[in-house]
Amino acid sequence: MQDRTKSKNSAPRPPRARAGGPSSPRGGASRPRPAQSPDGLKTRDVAVSALYTVLVERRPFDDAFARAAAARDLPGRDRAFARLIATTALRHRGSLQAVLNTYLAKPLPERMGRLDEILLAAVAQLLLLQTPPHAAISLAVDQCRADSSAKRFANLANAVLRRVSESGHGRLADLDNIALTFPDWLLSRWSDAYGAAAARQIARASLAEPALDLTVKSDPERWAKEIGAVVLPTGSIRCAQAGRIEELPGYLDGAWWVQDAAAALPVKLMGDVAGLSVLDLCAAPGGKTAQLATAGANVTAVDKSAGRLGRLSENLTRLGLTATTAVSDALTFSADRQFDAVLLDAPCTATGTIRRHPDILYLKRPEDVGALAALQKRLLDHAASLVKPGGILVYCTCSLEPEEGEMQVEAFLESHPDFARRPIALDTDTIPMTWRTPAGDLRTLPTQFADLPEGLQGLDGFFAASLVKTC
Incomplete structure (x- = not known):
């Protein structure tokens, strides 16, 4: 895939598909994907729009995602999945891009719309989010066909993504996502400040999806029990991401805030x-x-x-x-x-x-x-x-x-x-x-x-x- 931000991880534009390597049973996901929704295409469009805004337009993710989700009026569950697709793609972009490039042989022309981001989001679903291949691939192809500049690559996207779903897990397992995703200047800085080994540990921890931390006005033990969280030694309470914040116990009571x-x-x-x-x-x-x-x-x-x-x-x-x-x-x-x-x-x-x-x-x-x-x-x-x-x-x-x-x-x-x-x-x-x-x-x-x-x-x-x- 092409990195239109010209970073150190830039790569040639996607070439045409060719046969892939052997398949592997290795899978993995930061969490299971939600059930498929009739708004599946809109969900992927929001994720791709947010990725394009960050990677091409170089604007912050949170504002871009909020605008894209509001414009398509996504319900809460689909909004959460769109965000998960996009953030997973950003956290693992280096290795996902490297996997994709192994199935591509010839650079594409300049004008290709949002093909890069469509492929990136689809590969994140196939290799990391346990999305069924038929859903991830067919919706990515639909996205290509709906993009005036990417529609001529719909067949290419279909062929490449099918090969990724068949053998991409094995290729992903052999890659160093830290080296491929983190910019050299940042890893070098952390190595100077904290030591080389600690720098890699910090980078690895930085790529993990975070839990939800809350600061409570009082009685952290009570709210941890009601929410299903743990009380940290510092006094904050922490839980795995648990759906919409507004639906958690204590939100309407003003008992806590996210921090x-x-x-x-x-x-x-x-x-x-x-x-x-x-x-x-x-x-x-x-x-x-x-x-x-x-x-x-x-x-x-x-x-x-x-x-x-x-x-x-x-x-x-x-x-x-x-x-x-x-x-x-x-x-x-x-x-x-x-x-x-x-x-x-x-x-x-x-x-x-x-x-x-x-x-x-x-x-x-x-x-x-x-x-x-x-x-x-x-x-x-x-x-x-x-x-x-x-x-x-x-x-x-x-x-x-x-x-x-x-x-x-x-x-x-x-x-x-x-x-x-x-x-x-x-x-x-x-x-x-x-x-x-x-x-x-x-x-x-x-x-x-x-x-x-x-x-x-x-x-x-x-x-x-x-x-x-x-x-």
């Missing part, structure tokens, strides 16, 4: 915030704002996106929580006072969240690290001016890159002698000592919680530091 367990930790570094004035910069989607409000803080939530801030307010209403909101760029936000505590969850490359956002593999570039680190420095400088003497500044990112975490804080402390690091206080039953950096900051990795049952493992990669304004 990765790692993302819930930075607020904990602030300690007791009851009655304190707390500024939450870059606040959307609002999980940390909800934590602060639940803990009794007087929260001001700032975000430059009015739409995202509106959704934050809607979620607070569902939760029965209140906060002052302000639409403003965090770089220029001003107030007539300083705050007892400021939380800066800064924009970053988000490389710690690939397991939830596999599109990061295709949207981020090495130069983004430096550009975002420069922005983070400016944000930290401004956030520091909003903290009262004696107050706390908590800085965090969901990046695994040291320039956006450890190095950022060291540079900040060198240029701000009025601040000092407050090493995180650890309850070792809650936060393992291995999550604390030598300097005393917090660093989580996707490889953590590996001792949980399959399907419940992993954690977003996060960095957080607690800084006290001494004067």
